[in-house]
Amino acid sequence: MYHHSSKKRQLIVRSVVYSIMTLSVVAIVTILMLIILGYSFNRQDGRLEQGGLMQFASTPSGATVTLDEVAQSSRTPSKANVDAKNHHVTMDRTGYRQWQKSIMVEPGTIRWLSYARLIPTEPVVSTVHRYTGLDSALVSPFRQWIAVSENATVPVITIADIRSEQLKQESITIPEESYTVPTTEAVQSFAVESWAQDEKHMLVKHTYDTDKVEWIIVDRTDVSKTINLSKTFAINPTKVLFGTNNGRNLYVKTDDIVRKVNLDDRTLSRPYVSNVDDFWVYDSTTVLFSTAVDEATNARTVGYISDDMEVAETIKSFPAETTNLKIAFGEYYSRNFVAIAHNTTLELFQGTLPKGSTDADLKVVKTQTLTSPAEWLTISRNGRFTVAQQADGYVTYDVELKKADPTKFARPATTPQRQMQWLDDYMIWNDRENVLRFYEFDGANQQDVMPVTEGFSVTLSSNNRYVYGFVKNESGASLQRARLIIGN
DSSP: HHOOOOOOOHHHHHHHHHHHHHHHHHHHHHHHHHHHHHHHEEETTTEEEEEEEEEEEEESSSOOETTTTEEEESSSSSSEEEEESSSEEEEEETTOOEEEEEEOOOOOOOEEEEEEEOSSSOOEEEEEEESSSOEEEETTTTTEEEEEETTTTSOOOOOOOOSSSSOEEEEEEGGGGOOOOOOOSSOEEEEEEEOTTSEEEEEEEEEETTTEEEEEEEEETGGGEEEEHHHHTOOOOOOOEETTTOOOOEEEETTTEEEEEEEEEEEOOOOOOOEEEEEEETTTEEEEEEEEEEEETTEEEEEEEEOOOOOOEEEEEEEOOSSOOEEEEOOOEEEEEEEEEEEEEEEEEEOOOOTTTTEEEEEEEEEEEEEEEOHHHHHHEEEEEEEHHHHHHEEEETTTTTEEEEEESOOOOOOOOOOOOESSSEEEEEEEEEEEEEOOOOOOOOOEEOOOOTTTEEEEOOTTSSEEEEEEEEEEEHHHHHOOOOOO
């Protein structure tokens, strides 16, 4: 009898222990999952609340992060679990200016502050090369080359190789048989208008006999392959843009018609779209356009056409009196966005574009009233930011944070308004009043970096160590660079 009772007691004890162990494991796993999902216990009101995660990174790395006035134990790159609320973040590193930003964290979200670019307290500026003069300078798409024209009246382009810290240069001369020799004493000029994505081909605009223009494609690796677009295809374009990455396809606007040019086949396509007021190229093979007023409908439209489409598609129509009509496309994490600027309104749509028998399924994400009409409209290369540039600043809409930020330029323009340029995926620059100034996408952390002369390209080196810019002086001009990363 005693033996039987002992066995029964052991069984009960074992069952209780196993139950406690199981419940403990379940509790621990639950607590860990809640921690992973950002939940924490609020002692003030006794509630379980979900927070978020913040990720920090900087260029250069190794910055101290202060979150809501509390210094974090680790340096960038780092992360922190935070409450769902507005947080103030600063990043500091010896020898650099402080970086700071306030950002709202929603429950269960991750906020990436991975784009902080720290600027030295006093950037060291040095001269890389001196030129006898400077009429134009244009950086290639991937920051490897700069096309420099010291004297626009002669067909010579100097190619500066900035792939390494030791600058290399080579001058190329456009063959005389590739352009029309002037018949009058009017000054001719050669200006590099754009680079192809392959960074080999350049589009040169040749102006001669006062008001005549022709377009020339120059291969920087072999000038014997230079092609006079205007002569070869017997056209007189008012606008030319590169298409595919190899630089052998272009889109041209002649009168009000947009066509495609294939340099390899020496072919000029059928009209892609007509009654065009202006056009832009997206993703190398898609033409975006705005039309002039259609007399039949008394309306203006914006639309697109791709190389695989027979007919252009209209995305939206507007009254005939609509001004500053522009369109831009973008993609962010597989979501398609269409931005349209008209008059003093910016509209951003998300969804499916019309194509053939497929109707558009575009829904308005944001409608923003501008203080003045947009002079340029772009969506950043990473697809996250829609930017409408105005005469005195710009408005950015961030599709990730669902937030619009207006920014005023720090200085008035002293020359005709130019389209602002991206320094990287998060930072914009301008050179107003001959000072290079950096702006983050939302206008935060504005920094004066170094003196430059307005109207010429500025670029980062491929390793982010330097920023290059041009300065005119009494002896001609200089290519200068400011060191952005201190030390080796």
